[in-house]
Amino acid sequence: MKKSLAKKIRRVIPYTPGEQPKKDNIIKLNTNENPYPPAPGVVDAIAGLEASPAKLRLYPNPDATPLKSALARHFGMGLVKDNFFTGVGSDDVLAMAFLTFFNSDNPVLFPDITYSFYEVWADLFDIKVKRKPLDENFRIDHKHYLKKKKLGGIVIANPNAPTGLAEPVEFIKEVALAHPECVVIVDEAYVDFGGESCVALVNELPNLLVVQTFSKSRSLAGLRIGYAIGNTELIKAMEDVRYSYNSYTMNLPAQAIGAAVLDDNRYFAETVEKIVETREDAKRRLAELGFTFPDSKTNFIFAKHKSKDAEYIFEELKKKNIYVRHFNGERVRDYLRITIGTPDQMEALYSALGLILR
Amino acid sequence: MKKSLAKKIRRVIPYTPGEQPKKDNIIKLNTNENPYPPAPGVVDAIAGLEASPAKLRLYPNPDATPLKSALARHFGMGLVKDNFFTGVGSDDVLAMAFLTFFNSDNPVLFPDITYSFYEVWADLFDIKVKRKPLDENFRIDHKHYLKKKKLGGIVIANPNAPTGLAEPVEFIKEVALAHPECVVIVDEAYVDFGGESCVALVNELPNLLVVQTFSKSRSLAGLRIGYAIGNTELIKAMEDVRYSYNSYTMNLPAQAIGAAVLDDNRYFAETVEKIVETREDAKRRLAELGFTFPDSKTNFIFAKHKSKDAEYIFEELKKKNIYVRHFNGERVRDYLRITIGTPDQMEALYSALGLILR
Numbered sequence: 171m172k173k174s175l176a177k178k179i180r181r182v183i184p185y186t187p188g189e190q191p192k193k194d195n196i197i198k199l200n201t202n203e204n205p206y207p208p209a210p211g212v213v214d215a216i217a218g219l220e221a222s223p224a225k226l227r228l229y230p231n232p233d234a235t236p237l238k239s240a241l242a243r244h245f246g247m248g249l250v251k252d253n254f255f256t257g258v259g260s261d262d263v264l265a266m267a268f269l270t271f272f273n274s275d276n277p278v279l280f281p282d283i284t285y286s287f288y289e290v291w292a293d294l295f296d297i298k299v300k301r302k303p304l305d306e307n308f309r310i311d312h313k314h315y316l317k318k319k320k321l322g323g324i325v326i327a328n329p330n331a332p333t334g335l336a337e338p339v340e341f342i343k344e345v346a347l348a349h350p351e352c353v354v355i356v357d358e359a360y361v362d363f364g365g366e367s368c369v370a371l372v373n374e375l376p377n378l379l380v381v382q383t384f385s386k387s388r389s390l391a392g393l394r395i396g397y398a399i400g401n402t403e404l405i406k407a408m409e410d411v412r413y414s415y416n417s418y419t420m421n422l423p424a425q426a427i428g429a430a431v432l433d434d435n436r437y438f439a440e441t442v443e444k445i446v447e448t449r450e451d452a453k454r455r456l457a458e459l460g461f462t463f464p465d466s467k468t469n470f471i472f473a474k475h476k477s478k479d480a481e482y483i484f485e486e487l488k489k490k491n492i493y494v495r496h497f498n499g500e501r502v503r504d505y506l507r508i509t510i511g512t513p514d515q516m517e518a519l520y521s522a523l524g525l526i527l528r
Numbered sequence: 529m530k531k532s533l534a535k536k537i538r539r540v541i542p543y544t545p546g547e548q549p550k551k552d553n554i555i556k557l558n559t560n561e562n563p564y565p566p567a568p569g570v571v572d573a574i575a576g577l578e579a580s581p582a583k584l585r586l587y588p589n590p591d592a593t594p595l596k597s598a599l600a601r602h603f604g605m606g607l608v609k610d611n612f613f614t615g616v617g618s619d620d621v622l623a624m625a626f627l628t629f630f631n632s633d634n635p636v637l638f639p640d641i642t643y644s645f646y647e648v649w650a651d652l653f654d655i656k657v658k659r660k661p662l663d664e665n666f667r668i669d670h671k672h673y674l675k676k677k678k679l680g681g682i683v684i685a686n687p688n689a690p691t692g693l694a695e696p697v698e699f700i701k702e703v704a705l706a707h708p709e710c711v712v713i714v715d716e717a718y719v720d721f722g723g724e725s726c727v728a729l730v731n732e733l734p735n736l737l738v739v740q741t742f743s744k745s746r747s748l749a750g751l752r753i754g755y756a757i758g759n760t761e762l763i764k765a766m767e768d769v770r771y772s773y774n775s776y777t778m779n780l781p782a783q784a785i786g787a788a789v790l791d792d793n794r795y796f797a798e799t800v801e802k803i804v805e806t807r808e809d810a811k812r813r814l815a816e817l818g819f820t821f822p823d824s825k826t827n828f829i830f831a832k833h834k835s836k837d838a839e840y841i842f843e844e845l846k847k848k849n850i851y852v853r854h855f856n857g858e859r860v861r862d863y864l865r866i867t868i869g870t871p872d873q874m875e876a877l878y879s880a881l882g883l884i885l886r
Contacts, residue, residue: 171761174709175735178632178680184771187590198586207582216578219781223574224565226750226785228556229743232545258616261774274536294772322536351532377533385587392584392780403529413542414652416619422750423577423781427584 185290188495197518199509200493202331202360202470204389206441206512208427209434212390215427226422232413234420240429241397247370252402255409256420256428260359260383260396265291267379267398268323270411271353272297276322278352281310283502285331285357298322308333308464308472315345324349327357329365332497332507334466336365343368346375353404355379362387362442363449364467372400379404386469387442388431395420395428445469449510455520456508459527469510478527480506486526492519543648546853555876557867558851560689560718560828562747564799564870566785567792570748573785584780591767592778598787599755605728610760613767614778618717618741618754623649625737625756626681628769629711630655634680636710639668641860643685643715656680666691666822666830673703682707685715687723690855690865692824694723701726704733711762713737720745720800721807722825730758737762744827745800746789753778753786803827807868813878814866817885827868836885838864844884850877 188201219225238254257263268291272278277300280288292299300321302314308330315324324345329336346354354377361367361382368380379400385391398408412419420428431438452471456463461473475483484496484506495507510516546559577583596612615621626649630636635658638646650657658679660672666688673682682703687694704712712735719725719740726738737758743749756766770777778786789796810829814821819831833841842854842864853865868874 171734172708174678175711178629178634178710179765180628180631180769181765182768182772184768185775187587187771187775190587190590201587203587204585206585208584212581212584213578216574216581220571220574220578223570226566226570227562227564227747229545229548229559229561229749230752232548258774258777258779261776265773270538271536273538276536290772294769320532350530352536353533376529389585391587391776394588394776394779407537407539410540410542411538411652413545414540414648415623416616417543417545418619418749418752419616421616421752421779421782423785424779427781 182294183290185287189493191493193491196491196493197511197515198493199511199515199519200495202386202468202509203391204386204441204445204469205510205515206389206444208389209431209437211430211434212427215430219423219426229418230420230422230425232417234425237395237420237425237428240432244432245369245399248373249399252405253372253399255398255400255405255412257396257412258419259385259394260357260381261287262394262419263381263396263398264355264357266408266412266415267353267355267381268292268297269295270408271355271379271404272323274322276320276352278323278325279315279321280325281330283308283333283499285327288325304333308335310337312341316348318348321349321352323352324354325357326354327359329360329467331360331468332470332472332495332502332505333464334468334470334472335464336467339366339368339371342378343371343375346371346378350377353377353379355381358382359386360468363446363469369399376401376403384428384431388438389441390428390431393424393427395424445510448513448516451513452508452510452516455516459520459523471508471510472505473508474505475527480504483523483526487519487522490522492522540652541648543645547851549851551849554849554851555869555873556851557869557873557877558853560744560826560867561749562744562799562803562827563868563873564747564802566747567789567795569788569792570785573788577781577784587776588778588780588783590775592783595753595778595783595786598790602790603727603757606731607757610763611730611757613756613758613763613770615754615770616777617743617752618715618739619645620752620777621739621754621756622713622715624766624770624773625711625713625739626650626655627653628766629713629737629762630681632680634678634710636681636683637673637679638683639688641666641691641857643689646683662691666693668695670699674706676706679707679710681710682712683715684712685717687718687825689718689826690828690830690853690860690863691822692826692828692830693822694825697724697726697729700736701729701733704729704736708735711735711737713739716740717744718826721804721827727757734759734761742786742789745796747799748786748789751782751785753782803868806871806874809871810866810868810874813874817878817881829866829868830863831866832863833885838862841881841884845877845880848880850880
């Protein structure tokens with residue numbers, strides 16, 4: 171490639187997603203997917219597409235109105251369609267939020283250990299960042315977020331990843347009140363597994379944006395649906411930027427299936443409850459095996475073994491066709507992030523760990 | 529909203545997509561959709577999803593490998609999977625290409641009358657632009673694109689929209705050779721309806737990127753699939769930027785249905801042929817009604833009436849539930865962009881026009 175051409179190309183260090191192994195018969199506990207199938211309503215929605223494939227010839231609703239209206243009905247709380255922004259997974263939503271709101275020379279604040287994509291988006295969009303260390307127990311140190319200093323923005327994953335720890339709603343509220351000069355994004359990807367949601371605050375706090383996803387608790391990672399909830403002024407600003415990027419982001423299957431799944435609240439509650447039970451059991455079992463971990467409120471556990479090296483365990487599990495996640499950063503390289511699977515999958519994990527740690 | 533917050537929000541003038549009326553029983557000739565349903569293979573692919581909804585719980589293939597491999601098989605020409613980039617419609621692909629390749633202080637060149645999203649992306653990503661006027665017949669003036677002056681990039685829609693006029697491959701090749709210092713994007717959204725494609729040149733010209741879509745000739749606007757074809761180095765650079773934005777852009781239905789539709793080449797050829805025949809007939813019929821137009825090689829005609837105002841005709845057609853597109857820019861406001869529908873839809877259009885123009 172010619173040098174003059176090469177230097178016009180944007181160079182980035184991309185986010186590395188968890189491995190998606192192509193083999194069958196593996197136990198996949200590495201990307202925080204839900205071990206249960208999505209709600210039964212999904213099948214009807216797919217059958218609806220099958221019955222009228224000709225609909226696919228038309229552009230989908232550019233505003234994703236059916237999906238947003240279903241979300242508004244689902245949440246209630248006086249929220250309307252225009253309190254919602256939808257995107258191709260919460261990654262798309264968060265990227266659009268960064269591009270829309272973090273548009274100043276002031277730095278954007280987030281913890282040193284958190285979802286690693288925040289740094290990647292900041293790099294892509296030339297956003298200054300300020301990362302503050304989690305405390306020795308992997309807790310968010312509140313004082314950093316309540317200082318008077320002017321910021322360009324704040325992002326807090328709550329519960330945080332990969333630690334699994336949740337902060338109370340009261341803290342997020344204090345942060346938003348302490349920083350009226352910028353948007354505070356709360357990334358609630360895992361909130362349904364035991365965290366406290368800030369959704370009820372979006373009309374009270376003009377600078378609060380809550381982001382959630384269908385990929386975890388709704389068991390629809392394959393459909394790529396994320397959404398933001400905020401006051402209509404914030405959402406309108408995001409929609410304007412989104413319309414400057416792609417008018418039609420949510421395809422017809424995502425809109426149809428996504429809306430359908432929201433109606434099945436009982437199935438949703440039952441599967442989430444099963445995962446929470448399995449997680450609490452996993453805490454006991456992993457402790458017996460010599461692991462310590464922060465008290466997860468998510469569908470994963472971030473665990474460190476008392477004597478064996480995390481990377482060693484990671485590789486040994488892989489040999490037994492069990493995939494968990496290992497990150498290489500400082501302070502986190504001693505840990506494994508283990509997604510909560512079905513009870514059977516977890517039993518297989520404990521057996522394998524028993525052999526490896528023996 | 530607080531002033532200090534408001535001024536951190538990115539303000540843009542978004543692209544305005546064509547109207548998506550919610551009424552039934554309209555004749556929709558305003559967004560260049562295909563009037564025929566997608567290939568029959570689509571139904572089997574949807575049935576496959578219905579049979580295993582549990583697959584939706586997993587993240588889709590982040591590389592869209594099944595879709596890219598199907599594209600490589602479809603095109604042949606020695607192209608491999610890694611010559612392809614896929615996105616959520618060609619808008620997503622073009623936006624990613626702008627963000628990846630137009631990363632310098634030199635201006636990006638495109639015609640003054642072309643797909644209006646080019647300007648919107650340039651604005652969003654702070655890219656300098658240089659627009660050169662089409663000639664008096666709406667033709668691209670070749671000399672502007674063959675000058676020695678260093679550029680930041682070039683974008684040519686071929687065939688161009690909304691004019692419908694096609695340039696020969698030889699011209700694109702000359703442009704790419706004249707500007708080795710930048711990437712030349714050829715937007716071939718409409719190429720299957722009669723243009724000449726540059727795909728065969730991508731391995732010969734290191735700076736050529738061809739963009740195509742499933743939304744027009746493949747009749748899958750509702751699924752949102754676009755793709756770029758280029759040498760593996762260009763595609764790798766786009767993938768790096770894409771992985772910095774969203775690891776999983778193509779959802780499972782898009783990957784599964786998109787791959788299936790590529791296998792049905794006979795259906796594809798037949799429906800494209802029908803649209804081309806209807807278009808050629810439309811040229812005769814519209815001429816009889818007093819319209820003039822550039823010689824379209826696309827699935828639309830950009831037509832001006834000898835006496836009646838375009839906006840008037842547009843509004844009158846709408847009253848009769850026939851939607852065409854009208855743009856407000858200089859030089860184009862005298863024209864209507866009419867998508868080629870089925871023969872029946874076109875007959876209804878000619879009748880309505882007969883009444884309106886009487």
